[in-house]
Each structure stands twice: as C-alpha cells, then as structure tokens.
Amino acid sequence: xxxxxxxxxxxxxxxxxxxxxxxxxxxxxxxxxxxxxxxxxxxxxxxxxxxxxxxxxxxxxxxxxxxxxxxxxxxxxxxxxxxxxxxxxxxxxxxxxxxxxxxxxxxxxxxxxxxxxxxxxxxxxxxxxxxxxxxxxxxxxxxxxxxxxxxxxxxxxxxxxxxxxxxxxxxxxxxxxxxxxxxxxxxxxxxxxxxxxxxxxxxxxxxxxxxxxxxxxxxxxxxxxxxxxxxxxxxxxxxxxxxxxxxxxxxxxxxxxxxxxxxxxxxxxxxxxxxxxxxxxxxxxxxxxxxxxxxxxxxxxxxxxxxxxxxxxxxxxxxxxxxxxxxxxxxxxxxxxxxxxxxxxxxxxxxxxxxxxxxxxxxxxxxxxxxxxxxxxxxxxxxxxxxxxxxxxxxxxxxxxxxxxxxxxxxxxxxxxxxxxxxxxxxxxxxxxxxxxx
Amino acid sequence: xxxxxxxxxxxxxxxxxxxxxxxxxxxxxxxxxxxxxxxxxxxxxxxxxxxxxxxxxxxxxxxxxxxxxxxxxxxxxxxxxxxxxxxxxxxxxxxxxxxxxxxxxxxxxxxxxxxxxxxxxxxxxxxxxxxxxxxxxxxxxxxxxxxxxxxxxxxxxxxxxxxxxxxxxxxxxxxxxxxxxxxxxxxxxx
Numbered sequence: 001x002x003x004x005x006x007x008x009x010x011x012x013x014x015x016x017x018x019x020x021x022x023x024x025x026x027x028x029x030x031x032x033x034x035x036x037x038x039x040x041x042x043x044x045x046x047x048x049x050x051x052x053x054x055x056x057x058x059x060x061x062x063x064x065x066x067x068x069x070x071x072x073x074x075x076x077x078x079x080x081x082x083x084x085x086x087x088x089x090x091x092x093x094x095x096x097x098x099x100x101x102x103x104x105x106x107x108x109x110x111x112x113x114x115x116x117x118x119x120x121x122x123x124x125x126x127x128x129x130x131x132x133x134x135x136x137x138x139x140x141x142x143x144x145x146x147x148x149x150x151x152x153x154x155x156x157x158x159x160x161x162x163x164x165x166x167x168x169x170x171x172x173x174x175x176x177x178x179x180x181x182x183x184x185x186x187x188x189x190x191x192x193x194x195x196x197x198x199x200x201x202x203x204x205x206x207x208x209x210x211x212x213x214x215x216x217x218x219x220x221x222x223x224x225x226x227x228x229x230x231x232x233x234x235x236x237x238x239x240x241x242x243x244x245x246x247x248x249x250x251x252x253x254x255x256x257x258x259x260x261x262x263x264x265x266x267x268x269x270x271x272x273x274x275x276x277x278x279x280x281x282x283x284x285x286x287x288x289x290x291x292x293x294x295x296x297x298x299x300x301x302x303x304x305x306x307x308x309x310x311x312x313x314x315x316x317x318x319x320x321x322x323x324x325x326x327x328x329x330x331x332x333x334x335x336x337x338x339x340x341x342x343x344x345x346x347x348x349x350x351x352x353x354x355x356x357x358x359x360x361x362x363x364x365x366x367x368x369x370x371x372x373x374x375x376x377x378x379x380x381x382x383x384x385x386x387x388x389x390x391x392x393x394x395x396x397x398x399x400x401x402x403x404x405x406x407x408x409x410x411x412x413x414x415x416x417x418x419x420x421x422x423x424x425x426x427x428x429x430x431x432x433x434x435x436x437x438x
Numbered sequence: 439x440x441x442x443x444x445x446x447x448x449x450x451x452x453x454x455x456x457x458x459x460x461x462x463x464x465x466x467x468x469x470x471x472x473x474x475x476x477x478x479x480x481x482x483x484x485x486x487x488x489x490x491x492x493x494x495x496x497x498x499x500x501x502x503x504x505x506x507x508x509x510x511x512x513x514x515x516x517x518x519x520x521x522x523x524x525x526x527x528x529x530x531x532x533x534x535x536x537x538x539x540x541x542x543x544x545x546x547x548x549x550x551x552x553x554x555x556x557x558x559x560x561x562x563x564x565x566x567x568x569x570x571x572x573x574x575x576x577x578x579x580x581x582x583x584x585x586x587x588x589x590x591x592x593x594x595x596x597x598x599x600x601x602x603x604x605x606x607x608x609x610x611x612x613x614x615x616x617x618x619x620x621x622x623x624x625x626x627x628x
Contacts, residue, residue, distance in 0.1 A: 186604070203507055207604050209568060225505060229599065230572070251576065251599070254569040266573065269598070271531070271580030275575040295574040310570055317529075338529070342569035352565060359567070383567060400564075400611065402587055429568065 011273035013148045015155060015437075018127065018139025029076050030165045032392070032412070036403075038076035041069060042102055042131075045080070046124070051117025056335050057146060058115050059241055061153045062123060067112065067194045068157035073410055073417045074164065074176040078105050082406045087112070093127060098296040102202040104288055105132045107166065122146050126156045136162040150196055151218070155437055161390075168386035174433040175395065176201075176211035177406055181425035185384045188222050190237075193432070195420065200233055201235060213433035214257040215389075219280070221257050221265075234280060245282035250274075258300035258324070259346075259434065264288065264307055275309060277324055288324050297341050300324065301368075306341040307353050308332070308368075321368055332370045343385045343394075344368070345411075346434075352385035352394050352411070353374075363396055365411060376414035385409070388436045394419055398427040406430045503625040504559055504605045514607040520547055520555065521624035524582060525617060528563070531577040533585050537591070541582065543610050544624060545589035551626075556591075559623040560600040563616035568602055575600030582622045 038434045043066055046058040069075040089096050092112040104112045119412040120178040123293040126141040137363040140159055142152040161169030176190045188201040188211045204226040212221045220235045232245035232252045253273050255265030263278040274294045275288040289295040293313035300307040306323045319342040322329030333339040339358035349368055354361045360381030366373040385396040398407045406427050421427040507513035521544040524537035560575030579598035587593055608615040
C-alpha cells in the first residue's frame with residue numbers, strides 16, 4: 001500500500017476503551033525508574049467470533065504485538081506452545097477462562113481478546129489482565145480494515161505500556177533512516193518502528209542523507225545530491241508532493257523539522273555554515289546563528305521553543321542550545337574535544353549526542369542545562385541518536401565503515417535492547433517520528 | 439523477507455515541475471512498472487526526477503567529479519585529472535605548507551587554460567558526524583578557492599561543493615587512509 005492510502009485507512013480505524021470496573025485497579029506495576037527486569041507476559045491467541053477461521057487476523061495482530069512488547073524491554077513473552085487453554089473453546093473475559101491456566105505458566109500479565117470479521121470490516125477486542133490479582137487492567141476495542149490490524153496491535157502495545165508502567169508506549173510511530181540495502185547508494189527509507197511497511201522514499205544513484213520527520217510523520221525532510229548539488233527536499237507523505245527548498249541562503253548542509261512543522265536548516269556560504277528557521281515552503285523566517293563558524297545538526301525540542309545544535313565557534317565542535325525566536329545560544333558540553341549530532345528529548349530536558357572517545361564515538365546524554373553528562377554506550381562506534389516520543393528510548397546507528405545497524409536502547413541506563421534494522425546493509429541516520437494516532 | 443514499498447523519487451515536485459503524476463497509481467504496489475523514475479544505469483549522469491543534473495555552476499556529475507567517480511565505480515582509481523588534490527589535518531581546513539606548491543601548479547594550469555572551470559570538492563575522513571563533516575568539507579573547499587583567488591584565478595571560474603565523508607578514496611581505519619580522504623579534489627570542466 002502507498003503511504004497516502006494507508007493514512008486514509010488509518011483514519012478509518014476507530015478505538016474505544018473498554019470500561020474497567022472501578023474496583024479492578026491495577027495492582028501490578030512495572031517500576032521503570034530502575035533498569036527493570038522483563039516481566040513474564042502471555043499473549044493468548046484471540047478467540048474467533050466469526051470470519052477469522054484461518055487465524056490470519058489473530059496471527060498478524062499477535063506477531064506485531066509480541067514484537068513490540070519485546071522491543072519495550074519490559075516484557076518476556078512466555079512461549080505460546082506452552083499455553084494450556086484453547087482460546088477458541090474458552091472465553092476471553094473475566095469469568096470465562098481459568099486464571100490458573102496462566103498463573104501455572106508463571107505469567108504476571110495476560111493478553112486475551114476476540115476477533116470478528118465481516119468481509120472487510122474487522123473488530124478486535126483486546127484485554128490486558130493482571131494474573132495474580134485475577135483482574136482486568138485495560139481493554140480496547142478496535143474497528144477497521146484487515147490491513148489496519150498491525151496498527152491496532154501497535155496501539156494496543158502502547159496502551160499495555162501505559163497500563164503497566166504509567167507511560168504510553170512508543171510503537172505507533174515511524175522510523176526513517178538512510179540505508180544501502182537497495183544497492184551501493186545511500187537512499188532514504190521509512191518503516192514502522194517494528195520494521196513493518198518498509199518504504200523506499202528515494203531512488204537516485206547519488207547521496208541521500210539526514211531524513212527528519214515532523215511530529216505525526218506527515219512530512220519528511222532530507223538532503224540529496226540528486227542534482228549534483230546538495231539541496232534539501234521536503235516530502236509531504238500524505239499528498240505525495242515534494243518541495244525543493246530554494247538555496248537562496250547558500251549551499252544546504254542539512255536540516256530538521258520542528259515538531260510543529262517548520263524547518264531548521266544549515267546553509268554554508270564562503271565556508272561559514274549558519275542555521276535558519278524556515279517555513280515549509282523554505283522561506284526564511286529568521287537567522288538563528290550568524291557567525292563565521294560551523295553551526296550544524298539542529299534538533300528542536302518538543303515544545304518548539306528551543307533547539308540544540310553543533311558549533312565549533314569555541315574552537316572545537318560542541319553542543320549548544322538556542323531558542324527559535326533568535327535569542328543567544330549557550331554552550332552545553334565542555335568535556336571532550338568533539339561532541340556532535342545532538343538530539344533534544346521530547347520533554348526538552350535532556351540532550352543525547354555523540355562524543356569522540358578513544359577507539360570510537362559513543363552516545364552520551366546530558367541535561368539541557370549542561371549538568372549530569374552520562375555515557376550510555378561503551379564499545380564500538382555509536383552515532384546519530386534519536387529519541388522516542390515518550391522519551392524512554394534512543395535509536396542510534398552502531399558500527400563502522402560499510403556495515404552499520406540501527407540499534408534500540410533504553411535512555412535511562414543504556415541497556416541495548418536490539419537491532420531495529422536487519423540485513424547486511426549500511427543503515428545510518430535514524431529519525432523517530434511522534435505518535436501517528438491520537 | 440521484508441517487502442519494500444517504493445517511493446522511487448516518484449513524488450510530484452513543486453519546484454521541479456510535474457514529472458511523475460501518472461505513475462502515482464502504480465507506485466503503491468512497489469513494482470518498477472516503468473513510471474517516471476525507472477532505474478538508470480549508474481554513471482550515465484543519472485539523476486533524480488526533479489533535477490536536470492546541472493547545478494548552479496553548470497557542473498554535472500559526468501565531468502570528473504568524485505560523485506560521478508563513485509557512480510562509475512572508479513573513485514579512488516587515480517582519477518586525478520589535470521589538477522592535483524591537496525590534503526588537510528584532522529578537523530582542520532588550513533592550507534598546509536607543502537600544498538602551496540600544488541596550488542600554485544593548479545593555478546598555473548588554470549591560467550594556461552582560460553576556458554576551463556573548476557569545481558573544488560571538499561572531503562573528510564570517516565570519523566565524526568556526517569553533517570558536521572559536510573560543513574567542514576565546505577570550509578576546506580573554500581580555503582582552496584580563496585588561495586587560488588590570491589593567485590589570480592577569477593572567482594567566476596571556481597565553484598565549491600562539499601561531500602563531507604560520503605566519498606572516501608579508501609575505507610581502512612588507518613592514519614594513512616584517513617589522511618588520503620581529508621582532501622580537496624579539483625574537478626575540471628570546459
């Protein structure tokens with residue numbers, strides 16, 4: 001499916017919360033302030049209430065839900081082959097199945113549900129249970145097209161994290177990145193965070209770099225040499241229209257989209273690179289830096305008021321924070337001689353960046369006021385961090401030379417969860433969108 | 439097997455005209471059904487939908503640029519052309535003393551070939567962030583342009599471009615290789 005069609009369908013997807021009795025407050029809670037150990041969860045097959053006799057809908061939902069729960073790092077999926085009950089002969093709500101069938105497997109959490117399909121109309125009812133307390137914690141009812149089932153699963157995974165940890169999960173989101181998987185040229189790709197719906201945005205045998213999503217992944221900004229000169233392009237993914245940003249301010253070096261849909265871009269002229277705030281047509285709103293140094297790699301924070309960037313105005317590349325209304329910038333990093341590629345956390349409190357260390361580059365996180373710098377990655381070479389919209393995770397590129405993957409880690413403790421991209425290609429420069437649904 | 443859906447640069451382009459409206463309907467299937475942006479052979483001056491392959495200086499990818507060398511698979515295979523590369527220190531854009539003779543020779547050649555134009559390419563080694571390196575490469579290209587200007591080469595005959603760390607001549611993680619990649623290359627056109 002094309003992007004436009006998918007987004008139209010996504011609008012047709014409806015969600016309703018299933019009422020939870022007031023007494024059934026969740027007793028189990030995952031404490032995410034520490035490096036949490038994974039909690040055992042069982043994801044039962046969904047009961048077929050008609051139309052899903054081959055379990056195609058149920059299987060697609062479960063596969064994506066389990067992938068997302070694993071990526072969260074908070075859950076360990078109990079292997080389905082050990083499940084005792086038959087979902088089609090038992091019920092799926094309180095009183096219709098036996099919690100002992102699940103507590104005996106060691107499950108703390110249980111997902112059950114039911115699926116109804118009439119032609120192209122699918123209804124998925126999904127429920128989360130606290131096994132020890134034998135209580136329903138959360139429920140959602142999704143209605144949509146069969147092709148929306150993956151998105152239903154992502155939204156339910158986000159709701160499970162909200163119920164179990166108090167913070168909405170980050171899976172109803174997209175990832176953009178640069179990859180050589182189509183050949184030897186760097187091209188831009190997008191996919192769901194869990195890898196689904198891989199979409200190739202560019203196909204020109206030159207160089208394509210620095211994809212950047214706006215909040216709801218409607219727009220994608222990138223730099224390309226496809227005219228044999230570096231220029232910025234803005235793709236409206238829902239309209240399938242691309243705008244070339246005019247090079248009136250100089251030669252484009254790179255840029256980013258702000259969450260509220262403006263552009264911060266670097267242009268070089270005479271060897272000086274400065275940052276400008278532009279509207280989506282590329283018209284200058286104002287200059288954000290104006291000096292003879294290098295000012296690059298902008299990243300706006302979630303409230304759209306300030307941004308972080310790299311500048312060597314002090315002699316070496318360091319991380320700075322400035323405001324989008326054009327106020328003076330202040331330096332954030334002082335340790336080390338090479339700190340670049342900063343990324344603002346969605347709550348504007350922290351900045352992830354890469355720092356040159358002996359043997360390679362490593363990801364650090366520092367408070368926006370310059371305090372509390374912490375090294376998150378320890379070995380190899382790790383670059384280009386991007387935050388999840390809930391601020392709990394960082395995706396980054398790991399590796400050197402022609403072989404690099406996008407990895408996912410927890411921002412709190414640097415725990416590496418695993419790769420977000422597969423294969424032998426060179427995958428770099430990840431950009432994580434905000435939530436697509438409400 | 440991951441199914442890949444293709445945009446194939448098949449976007450309707452505001453700045454560059456309406457190249458590919460008809461192909462929109464088939465793009466959604468991820469098939470190369472012809473359309474506007476069918477795969478062109480690498481090195482044939484191929485470019486995206488919305489460019490004519492010429493930049494503001496009239497230089498396209500077929501005139502001995504490092505980008506066309508990369509497309510042809512000949513980058514790093516002694517494609518010097520009439521002008522010689524110069525090299526830089528780590529995270530530095532100052533012209534090194536030993537390169538002043540190279541720049542004088544390059545200036546002499548340009549003086550003797552008044553119809554020729556030169557695009558000065560700034561390049562970096564593969565350490566550090568891609569975006570910072572594009573800005574650093576721009577500074578390196580500008581340094582050579584300024585130097586050649588002091589030797590009498592008209593600014594209207596020179597353009598600059600930075601490829602950052604995207605077009606290395608070699609890919610070893612050694613000091614020698616890094617030093618080779620920290621360079622200005624001079625692509626000449628008539």
